[in-house]
Amino acid sequence: MKHLLASTAVLLALTLPAMAQEYTPDPAAKQGGAMVMTYKDDVATLDPAIGYDWQNWSMIRSLFDGLMDYVPGTTDLRLGLAESYEISEDGLSYTFKLRPGVKFHNGREMTADDVKYSLDRVTLPATQSPGSGFFGSIKGYDAMVGGTATSLEGVVVVDPLTVRIDLSRPDATFLHVMAINFSAVVPKEAVEAANGDFGKMPVGTGAFKMTEWTLGQRLVFARNTDYWRAGEPYLDQVTFEFGQEPIVALLRLQNGEIDVPGDGIPPAKFTEVMGDPAQKARVVEGGVLHTGYITMNVTAPPFDKVEVRRAVNMAINKARVVQVINNRAVPANQPLPPAMPGYTADYAGYAYDVEAAKKLLADAGLPDGFETDLYAMNTDPNPRIAQAIQQDLAAIGITANIQSLAQANVIEAGGAGTAPMIWSGGMAWVADFPDPSNFYGPILGCAGAEPGGWNWAKYCNADLDKAAVAADSMSDPAKSADRLKAWSDIYMQVMEDAPWAPVFNDQRFTMKSDRMGGADALYVDPIATVNFDYVYVK
Incomplete structure (x- = not known):
């Protein structure tokens, strides 16, 4: 054994x-x-x-x-x-x-x-x-x-x-x-x-047990005195208060009334917080196993042409998009986030190049561009990000009409395959566990492309599905490097096929x-x- x-x-x-x-x-x-x-x-x-x-x-x-x-x-x-x-x-x-x-x-x-x-x-x-x-x-x-x-x-x-x-x-x-x-x-x-x-x-x-839940108001956890890890947890009690607008929560933190605003720093207050040394000292930043991306429905024209999808990748000025969210992210060049095992560190991705993108559209028989719809979740900052993407696409001749909808409606359109393009923000993938396979099956694999699935690009590469199964069959730890290389190769092929335009990897900020x-x-x-x-x- x-x-x-x-x-x-x-x-x-x-x-x-x-x-x-x-x-x-x-x-x-x-x-x-x-x-x-x-x-x-x-x-x-x-x-x-x-x-x-x-x-x-x-x-x-x-x-x-x-x-x-x-x-x-x-x-x-x-x-x-x-x-x-x-x-x-x-x-x-x-x-x-x-x-x-x-x-x-x-x-x-x-x-x-x-x-x-x-x-x-x-x-x-x-x-x-x-x-x-x-x-x-x-x-x-x-x-x-x-x-x-x-x-x-x-x-x-x-x-x-x-x-x-x-x-x-x-x-x-x-x-x-x-x-x-x-x-x-x-x-x-x-x-x-x-x-x-x-x-x-x-x-x-x-480590904790629930002792109170007043729906819509508060939830209370108390320390489990019988917990099997000796000496843990440290706190006697954790109280969650609901119905708090993020702006109000920030004010309460500043007044010493609460300890952590669960919804994070409100986007409208981020610059102010980071510009105040006293408040900035309370800010905590960390990486997230997250990628925000644009999906393109590969089963319907014009996104059934790989040249068009690559053109979209080259049209997006990711650094400018990151500025829209006060630099609370880093530009992405592949599906995996940098902290994920299997990330291809020496891959540069598609360069931001408007002229090269226009040439690709011309090669696809679309020298004058085309009109399409870009779906986005309607909560800040996603409409502003969608507008930045819209402007980038316009520069290469693509007119993207923004469909700013509730999260459930965007997810429904993505699952049904009726959305030509989706900005995934607010719904973007955060890993369930730190393994490269978790970014493939649900959102890039053939199974996820079924109606109702989360593969909104409807991308299905049967050869890559087989490669994914083979990679996850390498359960011997001695082959872990080979397995990560196999996953790297899979994501590099995904980038060749370009069903997505990766945009950024979130950084998490809280206080x-x-x-x-x-x-x-x-x-x-x-x-x-x-x-x-x-x-x-x-």
């Missing part, structure tokens, strides 16, 4: 102790105190099988745990509810040993049966989990989603503290899948007692009060928006 602990391959005996990468505690951290965070909107759900937005993702991570986890503030895997695991030589079987004595918030000890129940639940069609597809490599998944089974064949309870997961194909991303919220372990009795409303009555094994301690990376955690488990009151 190959025994691996948090991405470190060790060919040793079967039960190597859990000595994977761990977080080095901040020596200044201390337990006690509370923090207040605001949001404009209430949370939709705290059910880990359902929640799938930037707002509830961090909250869910603090209420629940999975078999695997991430080192706080990083994209490095570490052990979670599993104290060790083994992978078979063929990469098709993962055996997880669970930590003994871990308790749910209701006081019951967690067992391997809970792991199986949770994975069965997230893949049952009745649950309607948006994350079901992440488990497609588990044996029996197709039968589950097809309605011919109610239990995953590949998830086997070996004993109360051991679970084996058998795959139908090697999957190099599998340990990352075991670390995302959708894999969180939940107690069956609490789900059933909630009678369909587990998202409002969450029970997990996490914290002077009383809050903890590394800045915890407030702009690449995996969770804020890592509540490790921040503290000074």
Whole structure:
């Protein structure tokens, strides 16, 4: 057996102790105190099988745990509810040993049966989990989603503290899948007692437990005194206040009434904040596994011609677009963001070149350009970004009529294939986990091009789909460099085909009060928006 602990391959005996990468505690951290965070909107759900937005993702991570986890503030895997695991030589079987004595918030000890129940639940069609597809490599998944089974064949309870997961194909991303919220372990009795409303009555094994939820007003988490990670979390309480406009939240932060404005720095106030040394000192900046891009529907003229799509890439003045958002991003030249493994560092992308773009249009038989529609979400700053893109396209003869619509309407048009071009801002892809495969299947693969999918370019390259499957079958850590090279090659071919014009990679900016301690990376955690488990009151 190959025994691996948090991405470190060790060919040793079967039960190597859990000595994977761990977080080095901040020596200044201390337990006690509370923090207040605001949001404009209430949370939709705290059910880990359902929640799938930037707002509830961090909250869910603090209420629940999975078999695997991430080192706080990083994209490095570490052990979670599993104290060790083994992978078979063929990469098709993962055996997880669970930590003994871990308790749910209701006081019951967690067992391997809970792991199986949770994975069965997230893949049952009745649950309607948006994350079901992440488990497609588990044996029996197709039968589950097809309605011919109610239990995953590949998830086997070996004993109360051991679970084996058998795959139908090697999957190099599998340990990352075991670390995302959708894999969180939940107690069956609490789900059933909630009678369909587990998202409002969450029970997990996490560092915090929910103690109050007044809909539309406030949500309160209290420290889980039985938490299995000794000494964690630091805070006694986290309160989320809803109905706070971002401008008001900023004023309250300045007045010392709150600790973190959850919606970030209002765009209209960004320059003012950054120009004031006292306020700038509270600003926290970090990279995001995000790319904002323009999609072009490759199935309909004129974007069925690669010359046209390449011309659009060359027409966009990305540096100017970034200026529109006060330089809160960096220009992008490929689908993957720079912090993502597999990013091709020596690739320059399409140069901004108006004359070369015009020539490409002429080569495509469109010397006088054409008229089209550019869809964009109607919340600031997206209409302003769309106008900048519109001006760039006009310079090469493309008249782009902006369709500024609510997010749901843009997503609907993209899924239906009725939008010739879409600026993805506000809906752009942020990685579910730090692996290059996560930027392909849903938004560039053939499966995502189906009606209702998130591949709004309707781009489908069957050869690249095969290459993607082959890359993710390289589950041997010794081949990780080969696998990342394979993914790099895939994205370079995507850029040759040019279904997108990548525009920028976001930088996340937020603020914290002077009383809050903890590394800045915890407030702009690449995996969770804020890592509540490790921040503290000074």
